Amino acid sequence: MSSAAHVPPSSPHVMNTYGRVPIALSHGQGCLVWDVDGKEYLDALGGIAVNTLGHAHPALVAALRDQVGKLIHTSNYYHVPNQEVLAAKLVALSGMTNVFFCNSGLEANEGALKMARKFGHDKGIDKPKVVVYERAFHGRSIATLSATGNPKIHAGFGPLIDDFIRVPLNNIDALKAATDGRDDVVAVFFEAIQGEGGVHPLDEAYMRDVRALCDERDWLLMIDEVQCGVGRTGKWFAHQWAGITPDVMPLAKGLGSGVPIGAIVAGPKAANILQPGNHGSTFGGNPLAMRAGVETLNIMQADNLMANAAEVGDYLQAQLRAAFADQPGVVSVRGKGLMIGVELNKPCGQLIGLAAHNGLLISVTADTVIRLVPPLILTRAQADQIVAILKPLVNDVLAGNA
Numbered sequence: 091m092s093s094a095a096h097v098p099p100s101s102p103h104v105m106n107t108y109g110r111v112p113i114a115l116s117h118g119q120g121c122l123v124w125d126v127d128g129k130e131y132l133d134a135l136g137g138i139a140v141n142t143l144g145h146a147h148p149a150l151v152a153a154l155r156d157q158v159g160k161l162i163h164t165s166n167y168y169h170v171p172n173q174e175v176l177a178a179k180l181v182a183l184s185g186m187t188n189v190f191f192c193n194s195g196l197e198a199n200e201g202a203l204k205m206a207r208k209f210g211h212d213k214g215i216d217k218p219k220v221v222v223y224e225r226a227f228h229g230r231s232i233a234t235l236s237a238t239g240n241p242k243i244h245a246g247f248g249p250l251i252d253d254f255i256r257v258p259l260n261n262i263d264a265l266k267a268a269t270d271g272r273d274d275v276v277a278v279f280f281e282a283i284q285g286e287g288g289v290h291p292l293d294e295a296y297m298r299d300v301r302a303l304c305d306e307r308d309w310l311l312m313i314d315e316v317q318c319g320v321g322r323t324g325k326w327f328a329h330q331w332a333g334i335t336p337d338v339m340p341l342a343k344g345l346g347s348g349v350p351i352g353a354i355v356a357g358p359k360a361a362n363i364l365q366p367g368n369h370g371s372t373f374g375g376n377p378l379a380m381r382a383g384v385e386t387l388n389i390m391q392a393d394n395l396m397a398n399a400a401e402v403g404d405y406l407q408a409q410l411r412a413a414f415a416d417q418p419g420v421v422s423v424r425g426k427g428l429m430i431g432v433e434l435n436k437p438c439g440q441l442i443g444l445a446a447h448n449g450l451l452i453s454v455t456a457d458t459v460i461r462l463v464p465p466l467i468l469t470r471a472q473a474d475q476i477v478a479i480l481k482p483l484v485n486d487v488l489a490g491n492a
């Protein structure tokens with residue numbers, strides 16, 4: 091590769107909504123990707139927890155090629171057989187009962203919030219309230235943005251809707267204090283591991299306490315597994331570590347291994363809230379997305395990728411802890427399976443570009459947290475490589491040299 095030949099890519103006709111690293115990717119294989127100049131990168135971002143199977147997985151490629159040659163889209167005027175196949179799989183894996191298909195995380199969450207409202211209206215509650223969390227991220231539509239706990243991304247988009255009661259993480263007394271005596275609460279809504287907010291896991295005991303409170307007060311427990319779900323933490327869904335089952339579970343990111351897809355999985359308390367005519371989605375559940383979902387889950391099972399996520403994830407966390415044991419600027423290494431956050435004691439957004447320059451794709455979220463959400467096929471050797479590239483860069487940033 092000759093760096094002199096490099097022309098920084100630009101997209102002047104695309105709306106300027108993203109701060110982008112000045113590279114353009116061309117193709118990938120497994121956990122590796124190459125840019126248009128031929129430079130190789132190890133992908134520890136996985137398209138933000140989307141590319142479950144890595145890039146160009148041969149079995150997924152073959153299935154999608156086959157599907158594109160048959161049907162891409164038909165509408166929901168007709169049955170789509172793979173909707174039932176994927177729904178049955180998700181029901182079996184979650185212990186829940188029914189699924190609605192859509193196209194993205196915010197769309198799944200927006201549908202969940204509509205379900206919460208209708209659950210309330212059906213009980214005669216005119217202005218239903220949903221409990222949400224500090225630092226939560228649920229998407230960028232008006233309702234999901236309102237549920238999101240990040241003032242930076244609220245700015246400029248008011249008025250937000252006032253359906254929400256916001257509480258701190260992992261504090262059951264705070265949840266009770268915020269809701270005691272109210273008769274308008276209909277649901278509690280959280281990410282089992284907060285993603286965009288900085289990789290903050292909910293305590294297992296706390297999730298069990300919230301489950302019990304929801305049962306006691308007839309609220310829906312709605313768990314946003316858009317980022318932490320679909321095998322990433324070493325269980326199918328991150329809340330399963332707590333041994334509980336939610337009433338509503340939005341999914342998206344990793345479910346199609348890169349093909350846009352979203353789903354709302356519902357248990358018996360929520361599965362019949364939406365009736366014919368109440369909700370819909372033109373692209374939702376189309377044959378291409380359903381094939382991607384079915385094949386992604388099949389390949390994950392055939393290749394034992396959840397076990398790999400748990401094992402390589404534990405290894406990567408241990409290696410990160412060891413690498414930064416003497417580095418006081420690294421405040422914490424946390425997460426579960428292949429959803430890992432490394433929090434520094436200062437903002438470190440420049441690490442995204444520095445890592446890319448050194449052949450590693452990562453993200454930084456909540457200003458100070460390096461987020462690693464690689465494909466679930468990551469190997470131990472690749473985990474070692476992530477640590478080897480990151481360590482000197484982190485030390486430089488903390489020393490003020492980068």
Ligand SMILES: *Cc1c(COP(=O)(O)O)cnc(C)c1O
Pocket residue numbers: 193194195196197199227228229230281285286314315316317318342343
């Ligand atoms: C990414 C994300 C969303 C939003 O998903 P989009 O597909 O970008 O709309 C919602 N919730 C969580 C937890 C997420 O990580």
